[in-house]
Amino acid sequence: MSALQDTLDAKAAVVTRFLERYFSDRLALQAVNKGIQPDMKALPALPPGLETLLRCIRYSTLQEGGKRFRPALAMMTAEALGFSSDRVLAFGAAVECVHTYSLVHDDLPPMDDDDFRRGQPTNHRVFGEAFAILGGDGLLSEAFRMIAGHYRAEPVACVQAIEELSLAAGPCGMVGGQAIDLRSKTEDIQFDELQVMHRMKTGALIRASAVGAAHLCFATPGQVAQIREYASSLGLAFQVTDDLLDYDPEKPEPGSYPTLLGVDQAKSHLATLTERCLSAIESWGSRAEPLRELARYNRSRMR
Amino acid sequence: MSALQDTLDAKAAVVTRFLERYFSDRLALQAVNKGIQPDMKALPALPPGLETLLRCIRYSTLQEGGKRFRPALAMMTAEALGFSSDRVLAFGAAVECVHTYSLVHDDLPPMDDDDFRRGQPTNHRVFGEAFAILGGDGLLSEAFRMIAGHYRAEPVACVQAIEELSLAAGPCGMVGGQAIDLRSKTEDIQFDELQVMHRMKTGALIRASAVGAAHLCFATPGQVAQIREYASSLGLAFQVTDDLLDYDPEKPEPGSYPTLLGVDQAKSHLATLTERCLSAIESWGSRAEPLRELARYNRSRMR
Numbered sequence: 001m002s003a004l005q006d007t008l009d010a011k012a013a014v015v016t017r018f019l020e021r022y023f024s025d026r027l028a029l030q031a032v033n034k035g036i037q038p039d040m041k042a043l044p045a046l047p048p049g050l051e052t053l054l055r056c057i058r059y060s061t062l063q064e065g066g067k068r069f070r071p072a073l074a075m076m077t078a079e080a081l082g083f084s085s086d087r088v089l090a091f092g093a094a095v096e097c098v099h100t101y102s103l104v105h106d107d108l109p110p111m112d113d114d115d116f117r118r119g120q121p122t123n124h125r126v127f128g129e130a131f132a133i134l135g136g137d138g139l140l141s142e143a144f145r146m147i148a149g150h151y152r153a154e155p156v157a158c159v160q161a162i163e164e165l166s167l168a169a170g171p172c173g174m175v176g177g178q179a180i181d182l183r184s185k186t187e188d189i190q191f192d193e194l195q196v197m198h199r200m201k202t203g204a205l206i207r208a209s210a211v212g213a214a215h216l217c218f219a220t221p222g223q224v225a226q227i228r229e230y231a232s233s234l235g236l237a238f239q240v241t242d243d244l245l246d247y248d249p250e251k252p253e254p255g256s257y258p259t260l261l262g263v264d265q266a267k268s269h270l271a272t273l274t275e276r277c278l279s280a281i282e283s284w285g286s287r288a289e290p291l292r293e294l295a296r297y298n299r300s301r302m303r
Numbered sequence: 304m305s306a307l308q309d310t311l312d313a314k315a316a317v318v319t320r321f322l323e324r325y326f327s328d329r330l331a332l333q334a335v336n337k338g339i340q341p342d343m344k345a346l347p348a349l350p351p352g353l354e355t356l357l358r359c360i361r362y363s364t365l366q367e368g369g370k371r372f373r374p375a376l377a378m379m380t381a382e383a384l385g386f387s388s389d390r391v392l393a394f395g396a397a398v399e400c401v402h403t404y405s406l407v408h409d410d411l412p413p414m415d416d417d418d419f420r421r422g423q424p425t426n427h428r429v430f431g432e433a434f435a436i437l438g439g440d441g442l443l444s445e446a447f448r449m450i451a452g453h454y455r456a457e458p459v460a461c462v463q464a465i466e467e468l469s470l471a472a473g474p475c476g477m478v479g480g481q482a483i484d485l486r487s488k489t490e491d492i493q494f495d496e497l498q499v500m501h502r503m504k505t506g507a508l509i510r511a512s513a514v515g516a517a518h519l520c521f522a523t524p525g526q527v528a529q530i531r532e533y534a535s536s537l538g539l540a541f542q543v544t545d546d547l548l549d550y551d552p553e554k555p556e557p558g559s560y561p562t563l564l565g566v567d568q569a570k571s572h573l574a575t576l577t578e579r580c581l582s583a584i585e586s587w588g589s590r591a592e593p594l595r596e597l598a599r600y601n602r603s604r605m606r
Contacts, residue, residue, distance in 0.1 A: 035503065035507065047499065049484065110433040134481055137440075138473050156455075166444050
């Protein structure tokens, strides 16, 4: 695990540096001036509202403790396909922006109403609900701009990555899963729907991280199908492990895997999903070893 | 004006039909099943939360009274460039989704806290704040998916349109303008910043409607620069006219054009902007006549 952890930590640091630079004051001002050009004279400084918006975005994007798991997965996918991880850095950072916006909106009072995240006050506790809404909205738009701006020289792959991410982020993916989750708190929900909820709410973005990266590395349709299967199973496997680690027989969480399946069957489901990850990319050779390690590591969290 | 109004009405009806079909129950179910494939069996019906999300999105997207101004502008741009308006229908509909999401989020209690829009209860008054947040988020992601999915066979133009729209929608465009507006209500703001606010908050999306459409019709860089100038000036001209029509000398709205410039100078600013619209596309021939008519019509609203 230690070598894998080093790999993940190194990639997280690269992503954080990229985002730090992307959302710097200076670049934001240049970008705004580019956006309002050529009709108006350039601003000498960010107006107060824009300055607050930027701080709001930076606060959640650069908050301590972000594991940058999704970008790291994108980067490991690129390396498994024989590319440098830099190739998908901007794409991975865009996925992280989508992930971050979803946390900011999820924490809002009408949603989960959380005051703290990773030990720090949530975005709306610092900047107010209006800026938390706007900051999240801005991150989502900016994610697509990041991809379009960065990969426009490879337009076919660029469009594939954008289509994958927008599907995964929207009503047929993450947002749809959140909607199912909202109603599942107040209404009876079937097991099939719960499975779909997990798949959409957290699985879709994990899948898009790997699949979008594969597109940007010109993967063949066969390779895309394999990494899709790998990442889909990995997303579910993480969910099962998290549910098992959180499981308290005294207070079983409704809709968690051990509650619905029992602990033993949840563990055997985890084993099946892990096998599915490994066999999906069986033919990928030694460069894919970190991806395999990731699936094995997740399973080992249960021991 | 009547011929122009007929043109606008006809285009609005086409856009509404497109959106009606796009957000139909049946298509949503297909899309969700596509999104969660190939790992899970297809759902026979939408889960309750997803069904609510879809109704929430349909409610605001298909609400009575939407003028569909932005898609109509995209379609008129395509026709001015010798293309059928159908060419940019999906793009125009995507811009309308971005516009609609911004209204849904703008109406939320922490933002403008509006109970009614176009004579009907606002989205969060019907579906609650959580669904209004999610519905808006979903519309924004779906807008980019609509473009990527529809124009992937023309990837260069597709990426250009996505980059234009994401810039216009995000912190360097609409969301940035909203952020400036939020702070301008409570703090002193300079005239230059107010100009930038209007340009970003409403102007950017109007500009992107025309410029994105031009990209999708393979406009030359020169044509893109011309339509950008046209649409930028048109967006400001609409703002000046709206401000003049709303102007009440007894209760001058802070930050409106007549309040800041005086009525006479605001009117002469409007004349200048209208001239700028007309001269930007002077060389575009008779197919661009509806675009010119639009600029003249806006000015005539003041007579």
